[in-house]
Amino acid sequence: MGICWSYPPNKDPTPTGTVTPAGISHSQTTSGSYGISTPTTASTTTTFNSVSTISSGSGTGSSSNISSSISRSNFSSVSDYSIGGQILPTSNLRIFTFAELKAATKNFKPDTLLGEGGFGKVYKGWLDSKNSSGTAVAVKKLNSEGYQGLEEWQSEINFLGRLYHPNLVKLLGYCYEETELLLVYEYMQKGSLEHHLFGRGASVQPLPWDLRLKIAIGAAAGLSFLHTSDREIIYRDFKASNILLDGSYNAKISDFGLAKLGPSASQSHLSTTVMGTPGYAAPEYMQTGHLYVKSDVYGFGVVLVEILSGQRAIDTNRPTGYHSLTDWVKPFLHDKRKLKKIMDPHLGDKYPSKAAFPIAKLASKCLAPEPKMRPSMKDVLEILQGIQASTNKNVEVRGDH
Numbered sequence: 001m002g003i004c005w006s007y008p009p010n011k012d013p014t015p016t017g018t019v020t021p022a023g024i025s026h027s028q029t030t031s032g033s034y035g036i037s038t039p040t041t042a043s044t045t046t047t048f049n050s051v052s053t054i055s056s057g058s059g060t061g062s063s064s065n066i067s068s069s070i071s072r073s074n075f076s077s078v079s080d081y082s083i084g085g086q087i088l089p090t091s092n093l094r095i096f097t098f099a100e101l102k103a104a105t106k107n108f109k110p111d112t113l114l115g116e117g118g119f120g121k122v123y124k125g126w127l128d129s130k131n132s133s134g135t136a137v138a139v140k141k142l143n144s145e146g147y148q149g150l151e152e153w154q155s156e157i158n159f160l161g162r163l164y165h166p167n168l169v170k171l172l173g174y175c176y177e178e179t180e181l182l183l184v185y186e187y188m189q190k191g192s193l194e195h196h197l198f199g200r201g202a203s204v205q206p207l208p209w210d211l212r213l214k215i216a217i218g219a220a221a222g223l224s225f226l227h228t229s230d231r232e233i234i235y236r237d238f239k240a241s242n243i244l245l246d247g248s249y250n251a252k253i254s255d256f257g258l259a260k261l262g263p264s265a266s267q268s269h270l271s272t273t274v275m276g277t278p279g280y281a282a283p284e285y286m287q288t289g290h291l292y293v294k295s296d297v298y299g300f301g302v303v304l305v306e307i308l309s310g311q312r313a314i315d316t317n318r319p320t321g322y323h324s325l326t327d328w329v330k331p332f333l334h335d336k337r338k339l340k341k342i343m344d345p346h347l348g349d350k351y352p353s354k355a356a357f358p359i360a361k362l363a364s365k366c367l368a369p370e371p372k373m374r375p376s377m378k379d380v381l382e383i384l385q386g387i388q389a390s391t392n393k394n395v396e397v398r399g400d401h
């Protein structure tokens with residue numbers, strides 16, 4: 001879950017020196033009316049009513065309290081069907097015992113480790129089976145020191161437990177026992193987009209063009225669903241590591257620990273602590289703490305450039321002045337010849353420049369400094385789908401001759 005830095009707005013927005021090493025901290029927001037992440041103080045332990053329940057250390061007996069807190073509606077609408085998705089009035093999640101998840105992951109055996117993020121370690125597990133033939137799941141286990149990840153854990157349950165869309169990762173259930181907080185997801189066979197774009201080793205094959213486009217479209221559909229739902233949902237942590245891929249490279253967005261219900265279109269949330277991931281966060285959010293749905297569009301633009309260029313949003317191995325991709329890449333996105341210079345060398349010439357160029361221009365629009373100047377995710381999705389359709393048509397036409 002992606003909290004990589006935090007700092008009060010209106011101060012130096014440079015993340016350097018303000019990185020939270022454990023990757024988890026808490027924001028105080030003014031979004032009190034939305035019922036999600038609404039701490040009354042900046043304290044990390046007073047975010048939810050349920051925090052005091054947990055802090056009392058009453059063990060498994062507290063699960064019912066936390067469950068009622070989880071099931072309290074945070075969405076104003078009863079349900080919403082939008083672009084193939086659905087928001088349920090209450091979550092329908094399975095509550096796992098710690099023993100079940102211990103058994104599923106062979107006691108969190110190191111060789112079941114899938115990765116590690118700010119929240120904790122992620123293990124592969126098998127449900128309802130004594131051998132490895134049960135349903136594969138990913139089990140995310142909070143770093144056990146303290147309760148710092150509680151807010152994110154609960155936000156994940158409140159959001160993802162009720163959101164259904166083919167491009168959002170499915171949360172299957174959770175576990176809260178003693179000091180253990182865990183989340184159980186559908187297992188995503190191909191891991192993260194980050195791994196495929198930037199991973200090293202013989203097992204990592206360069207992503208071909210058509211899959212890059214498919215992934216971009218899937219991720220855009222997921223974000224578009226969130227933004228166009230009855231109450232806009234601002235995702236807030238869009239980045240390559242939070243785009244997971246199933247066995248057919250269908251993209252699914254994961255990690256709703258930082259998500260917020262949106263204000264009306266012209267307004268923004270104001271966070272007193274800005275949280276997100278350097279390199280992906282929109283400038284207005286970094287500088288003022290104001291958060292819009294269009295702040296997500298900026299993050300999407302960064303990922304689009306990563307997909308085109310194979311360059312990380314932030315890479316301190318690049319020369320000085322080039323660490324942050326968005327700082328130097330923009331002029332390359334408006335010129336077909338310049339664009340060639342930054343395209344991922346792993347693609348070679350196996351990409352249609354007729355498709356790459358409009359995508360680069362689209363990325364540039366997403367990266368506009370002013371949120372108002374950025375396209376909506378619905379528009380972004382339609383443009384990408386149009387580019388895909390015309391690429392396929394060209395291939396068909398070429399095949400006919």
Ligand SMILES: Nc1ncnc2c1ncn2[C@@H]1O[C@H](COP(=O)(O)OP(=O)(O)OP(=O)(O)O)[C@@H](O)[C@H]1O
Pocket residue numbers: 001002003004023114115116117118119120121122138140169185186187188189191192195241242244254255
């Ligand atoms: N449902 C899943 N199926 C398969 N692998 C997963 C799943 N969820 C997470 N992973 C793996 O675990 C890794 C760590 O995920 P996690 O979300 O904890 O951290 P992150 O996305 O890298 O960083 P952050 O904490 O900033 O979100 C991912 O990169 C991915 O490889």
Ligand SMILES: [Mg+2]
Pocket residue numbers: 001002117241242254255
């Ligand atoms: Mg993640």
